[in-house]
Amino acid sequence: MTLAAHADAGQANTGMRRVHVGQGEHVVTGDASVMLTTVLGSCVAMCLRDPVIGVGGMNHFLLPDGVGTGANAARRYGAYAMEVLINDCLKMGARREQLEAKLFGGGRMFNTLRDVGGANADFAEQFLRDEGIRLVGGSLRGAGGRRVQYWPATGRALQRAVTDSAALPEMKTVLAPAAVPDAGAVELF
């Protein structure tokens, strides 16, 4: 959905608007004062933007793992979650060839045989490779949850561990904009 349709936009004193993206949701905006935020466990969020026109957004998805769903069903669901975010960016003027993405989440939340978070992370990385969309950073896998903040207009992203900060993997940085100090959080370019 585009931000105009999103009813949960909070107004901070700084003039920055904070918008939460829940599981199964996506938000796209061209408003430079908007910061998107979400909390991820084994779910994955794709932060996507066109840096040329300053439009971008975030989704938050978990591949289904229920009865009657196989690997293909899960991929169909995941591909759809990605598609709606991409399409809403394109509708706001973004160009597919200019899109760049950051991926977060896919943490291993429970010590079970099946690594749900890892499967979500694998899917998201493969999707970007298949679609030819540049992956410019982010943080996937590791153990525990993370809170992610993303500014679509600038591409700035910030990650904070929700559980055990030592369990999250090192940030990957492909592009390197100026760092912004923020005590207690990890700046992601």
Added chain:
Amino acid sequence: MPAASAIHTLIVDDQASMRALIRTSLQDLGFREFREAGDGEIALREMIARPAHLIISDFNMPNLDGLGLLRAVRAHPPTSRAAFIMLTGRADRELVQRAVQFGVNNYLVKPFTVAQLKEKLETVFGPLT
């Protein structure tokens, strides 16, 4: 009762991963003959060059969207009888009504299951073997 393997299909979507998933689903149902196009314009050229029996097309695409492709296919006698299934998102109900006006055979809401795809195909072709 047509054999799925005899139905030549054109899969139209601007996402390569979605085209691959549709192809895999059709293969599960016994389909064997596929071509793919990344937007409506390419699909129309493909259809004019060699008509397919079935078009499964996304709606949101650059250059020529699914509705434009449907109208163009229906307006061109050599391609006008092709079966056309439109893929839509949850919020595209108005689109479905417009597509029906332009002669779409059926529609499928994403994300879909293989069983749902089979059901839609069988409303168009009858039971598939």
